[in-house]
Amino acid sequence: MRLLSLLIGFLCFSLAASAQTTDSSAVDSLPRQRDPELAALSRRGSRYLALDRNSVGGFQRFRFYTGQTISFRYSDGRRYKDRIHAITDTSFALIVENRNNFLDEIRHFRLDRVERIYTPRPIPFVSQGTYLLPLAGGVFLLADVVNSGFVNDGALITAGTLAVLGGICYRLTNLRIPVNKNNRLRAFVVY
Numbered sequence: 001m002r003l004l005s006l007l008i009g010f011l012c013f014s015l016a017a018s019a020q021t022t023d024s025s026a027v028d029s030l031p032r033q034r035d036p037e038l039a040a041l042s043r044r045g046s047r048y049l050a051l052d053r054n055s056v057g058g059f060q061r062f063r064f065y066t067g068q069t070i071s072f073r074y075s076d077g078r079r080y081k082d083r084i085h086a087i088t089d090t091s092f093a094l095i096v097e098n099r100n101n102f103l104d105e106i107r108h109f110r111l112d113r114v115e116r117i118y119t120p121r122p123i124p125f126v127s128q129g130t131y132l133l134p135l136a137g138g139v140f141l142l143a144d145v146v147n148s149g150f151v152n153d154g155a156l157i158t159a160g161t162l163a164v165l166g167g168i169c170y171r172l173t174n175l176r177i178p179v180n181k182n183n184r185l186r187a188f189v190v191y
Contacts, residue, residue: 046190047087051117054182062119062177070094071118074109081118087187111185117177129169137162 049064064070064084070092071081086093091108098105137159144155179185 044190047187048190049084049087049092050186050188051177051179052184052186053177062117072114073116075113075115089187092187111187114179114185117179117185119175119177121173121175123173126169127173130166130173133166133169134163
């Protein structure tokens with residue numbers, strides 16, 4: 001028994017020693033390969049889009065890198081949501097599907113013609129309330145109808161309040177930022 005415990009201890013010690021001899025530069029490069037923001041920051045000369053937002057609370061900058069998904073409304077009235085393919089000084093490009101022949105094509109969008117940017121802002125518990133509060137209201141109303149056999153006014157008020165709270169949580173977690181003289185969309189180069 002004593003020999004077995006000594007053998008297990010020696011095995012654990014050798015595994016711990018071999019785990020520390022790995023190349024740390026390979027481990028440090030893994031996040032850069034998976035995250036487009038870190039990969040873009042590591043390459044000099046690459047470009048990114050910056051949305052500068054001035055509000056009552058202060059200044060905020062949202063960055064969009066090549067390979068990252070952007071959601072926006074363009075001056076033609078359509079809403080686009082896709083990955084950024086390329087960024088130039090005055091425009092950025094997305095790979096969008098042509099509606100006529102269903103083939104992918106690169107479409108350039110001018111920065112000054114973007115009307116609105118949609119960005120998610122995850123807030124703990126509020127983001128979950130976006131979906132769970134309306135669901136809870138529906139389950140509450142359904143349970144009241146099944147148990148009593150008819151719809152109570154109190155159950156309707158409660159279910160409606162939960163659904164409205166879910167809508168408020170949605171508006172808090174999904175920002176709609178208009179691009180104008182206060183909120184500017186610009187392209188920058190990583191130095």
